Amino acid sequence: MKIILGGALGRMGKQVTEAAGEAGIEIVCGVDVAYAGQPTEYPIVTSFDQVTAAADVLVDFSRPDGLSELLGLLKRAKLPAVLCTTGYTDVELAQIQEASSTVAIFRSANMSLGINVLCKLVAMAAKALGDDFDVEIVEKHHKMKVDSPSGTALMLYEAVRHERADAQEPVYGRYGRNAKRQPEEIGIHAVRGGTVTGEHEIGFYGNGEELILTHRAENRSLFAQGALRAARFLAGKPAGMYAMSDVVEAILS
Numbered sequence: 600m601k602i603i604l605g606g607a608l609g610r611m612g613k614q615v616t617e618a619a620g621e622a623g624i625e626i627v628c629g630v631d632v633a634y635a636g637q638p639t640e641y642p643i644v645t646s647f648d649q650v651t652a653a654a655d656v657l658v659d660f661s662r663p664d665g666l667s668e669l670l671g672l673l674k675r676a677k678l679p680a681v682l683c684t685t686g687y688t689d690v691e692l693a694q695i696q697e698a699s700s701t702v703a704i705f706r707s708a709n710m711s712l713g714i715n716v717l718c719k720l721v722a723m724a725a726k727a728l729g730d731d732f733d734v735e736i737v738e739k740h741h742k743m744k745v746d747s748p749s750g751t752a753l754m755l756y757e758a759v760r761h762e763r764a765d766a767q768e769p770v771y772g773r774y775g776r777n778a779k780r781q782p783e784e785i786g787i788h789a790v791r792g793g794t795v796t797g798e799h800e801i802g803f804y805g806n807g808e809e810l811i812l813t814h815r816a817e818n819r820s821l822f823a824q825g826a827l828r829a830a831r832f833l834a835g836k837p838a839g840m841y842a843m844s845d846v847v848e849a850i851l852s
């Protein structure tokens with residue numbers, strides 16, 4: 600399989616380059632705004648609209664600001680894509696959704712299999728425990744992470760909201776509030792510091808009992824491996840939106 604790699608010079612780009620080498624996947628072209636002509640393992644261009652190489656899938660770990668050039672490339676080259684970048688706005692998410700009517704797009708805010716199994720467990724717990732349990736999500740990441748809360752925290756929030764008829768918008772932190780917690784709130788709290796790869800904790804707090812589900816990512820290579828697993832899953836698929844939950848369903852079925 601041949602891939603094009605967005606954000607090739609970034610931390611995740613380097614992890615994908617290493618994992619692809621181990622998996623026998625060829626990177627035919629990298630894309631990175633920071634490329635300044637230095638020697639690299641494969642050709643790199645500075646914008647998605649400069650890509651001419653043919654590949655089976657694009658894997659992207661860059662920033663949302665290159666999205667319009669990226670979607671232009673997908674449509675022009677009929678190129679399926681695994682979008683791992685986080686921090687997209689609702690408008691950008693709608694643009695991705697629109698592009699998926701002509702090309703296969705795989706998007707997951709968290710490419711780890713463990714997190715996507717956690718999403719299923721969280722949905723099951725939210726449904727079974729119901730409105731009597733208060734839900735609070737706490738995520739921790741390294742100090743270099745620019746967006747907050749994490750895309751994964753929002754994914755977990757959606758998994759709860761989907762199962763809770765009364766759930767409203769999330770409550771981010773509680774600074775300045777002078778009111779009791781309302782049952783329909785879903786709290787989301789972000790901690791940033793050091794080198795924490797990623798930790799997500801979902802607490803269901805009931806009357807006299809607590810259920811806490813936690814996922815810890817020990818290193819970033821698991822995201823690279825998950826992205827390449829997604830690329831293999833996506834190659835040859837018809838146009839549409841796909842997610843890691845489809846991979847979990849395929850494993851379970």
Ligand SMILES: NC(=O)c1ccc[n+]([C@@H]2O[C@H](COP(=O)([O-])OP(=O)(O)OC[C@H]3O[C@@H](n4cnc5c(N)ncnc54)[C@H](O)[C@@H]3O)[C@@H](O)[C@H]2O)c1
Pocket residue numbers: 605606607608609610611612630631632633645646647659660661662663664665666682683684685686707708709710711822
């Ligand atoms: N889905 C997941 O499982 C997962 C896991 C880890 C990181 N991420 C996300 O992946 C993204 C990258 O993470 P990172 O830690 O590697 O960041 P990073 O800052 O180390 O790397 C990003 C790279 O993208 C490049 N870049 C920035 N804008 C660009 C553009 N418009 N076009 C092309 N390249 C561009 C930068 O020069 C940089 O080299 C972030 O959004 C992060 O949250 C997702």
